[in-house]
Amino acid sequence: LATGEGKTVLSLGLARRWQREGKKVGYLKIGGGQDADFARQALGLAEDTAVPEASALAHRLSSYAQSKDIVLIEAERESWTTVRAQGAKALLLAFYPGHEATEVGRTARAMGEGLLGIVINAIPDGGIANGLWHEALGTLPLLGRLPQERRLFAPSVGELAQHLAGRILTGEEKAGELVEAVMVGVYCLDPAPLYFGQRQRKAALIKGQRPDMQLGALETPLACLILTDDVEPNPYVRQQAEEKGVPIVVVKEDVPATMSLVEQALSQTRFHQQAKLERLDELIAAHLDWPALNRRLGLAS
Numbered sequence: 001l002a003t004g005e006g007k008t009v010l011s012l013g014l015a016r017r018w019q020r021e022g023k024k025v026g027y028l029k030i031g032g033g034q035d036a037d038f039a040r041q042a043l044g045l046a047e048d049t050a051v052p053e054a055s056a057l058a059h060r061l062s063s064y065a066q067s068k069d070i071v072l073i074e075a076e077r078e079s080w081t082t083v084r085a086q087g088a089k090a091l092l093l094a095f096y097p098g099h100e101a102t103e104v105g106r107t108a109r110a111m112g113e114g115l116l117g118i119v120i121n122a123i124p125d126g127g128i129a130n131g132l133w134h135e136a137l138g139t140l141p142l143l144g145r146l147p148q149e150r151r152l153f154a155p156s157v158g159e160l161a162q163h164l165a166g167r168i169l170t171g172e173e174k175a176g177e178l179v180e181a182v183m184v185g186v187y188c189l190d191p192a193p194l195y196f197g198q199r200q201r202k203a204a205l206i207k208g209q210r211p212d213m214q215l216g217a218l219e220t221p222l223a224c225l226i227l228t229d230d231v232e233p234n235p236y237v238r239q240q241a242e243e244k245g246v247p248i249v250v251v252k253e254d255v256p257a258t259m260s261l262v263e264q265a266l267s268q269t270r271f272h273q274q275a276k277l278e279r280l281d282e283l284i285a286a287h288l289d290w291p292a293l294n295r296r297l298g299l300a301s
Contacts, residue, residue, distance in 0.1 A: 005095035006121040008035040009152060011074045013284035014091075014293075015043050016277065018070060023299070026064055026071035030054050030079050039074075042277060054082040061086055070299070077107065080114075089116040089297070091143070096123045101136035108140050116296055117143035119288065124148045141296065144288035151201075152276050152283075154178040155265055157224045160203065161249045163265035164258060166226065170238060171247035178276070179203045179223045182262050184255065185213045192216020205262065207255055211237050222246045228255050 008029070015025045027043055029036040032050025040049040051060050054075065065071050075083050080090060090111050094104040108115050118137065123145055158175030161168050168175060181199045185192060185206040192213045196204055197220040204217035204224075208231025217225060218240045224247040227233055233241070233248055241248050251258050284290075 005098065006093055006146070007074050008039060009280060010091070010093055010119060010121065010146075011072050012039055012042055012277070013280045013288075015039075015072055016281060017284055017290065018299075019043065023069040024067065026068035027074070028057070028060065028064070028071065029074040030057065030076070030083075035074075054079040057082060058086055070297070080111065084111075084114045088114075090114055091116045091293075092118045094118060094120045096120050096148075101133040105136035105138070105140065108137070115141070117141040117293065119144035119146065121146045122148045141292070143293050143296075146283055146287050149279065149283060150180050151178060151279050153266075154180045154201075154276075157203075157247050157249070160224070160226075160262070160265055161247075164226070164249065164251045164253075164261050166249040166251040169233065169248045169250060170241045171224070171245050174224070174245060174247050177201075177223050177247075182226075182259075182266075183217075184259060185210070185217060193219040196220040196222075203249075203262075205255065205258060207231075208233075208250070215240060218244060218246060224249055226251060226258065228253060228258050 011027060015027055018025045025043065027039050027045065027049050028051050029039065029049055030051045030053065032052065036050040047064070051057055057073070061071065073083055073088055084090070092104070092108050092111065092115065104118065108118055118140055120142070155163070155178070156175060157177050157179060158168070160179055161175070178201060181202040183196055183199055183202050183204055185196065185204055193216045196202070196217045200221050201223050203226050204214075204222055205226045205228070206213050206217060208227040208229040211234035214225060214227065214233065214237045218237070225241060226249045228251055230250060230252045232250065238248065253261065
């Protein structure tokens, strides 16, 4: 799997569920990095969760696994042989937007008895209801179908402002709020409140010289207001934002350049906010066959 396809998300969801059931859960990530650090914090683990490289896994597990009921090892597919040598079983995560069904089926079958099951991630509405996936997977154990969920990979206002090199002028206490959509206000045929009212938890990206459109956006629920061209907000716009607790982010670039930076930010956002964990728990409960997973592991639910 490539970065951003859901390995850490799934690992955290499983670990948190087992923790709530009273199990002692360990987590290791081959390669380490920010994901490993966040997982350690989110799971309340005292020990280091990073394994520098696959060849170091055996040494790390020899003492680490003794105090755990189950250890989750997050690894790339290329490390499977090394991980399997430690007696692990594979929960193969298929990223629906980027993986071919036939490729997933071939990979799963090549794992043989080491395959625990398959979880398909980021499925759009109605996406799995096609014969190709059913034909490709056949009788392979499909343990979960996780829907596409924008909230899990939404950046916070603070992260977005940092990526845009912007200044947060108001509502800095809301910098941790998640931005699930970005709407651009340039020339709208509809009145601004009607246009911006179509989405919730959004950032409104508007030319700094358009206070009329900014005020219209502020009549709708906003995660933040992004003003371009390094223009300070109109005093009345600032007053309204302060009263509503909406962060205003001022950036130097114009609308097209800022939108390009926003697209980069959205593609690089990681699962590193505590605010996303509750939603993750809901998705695991609703879309993963938990009893079947535990049975295949020999665990009591």
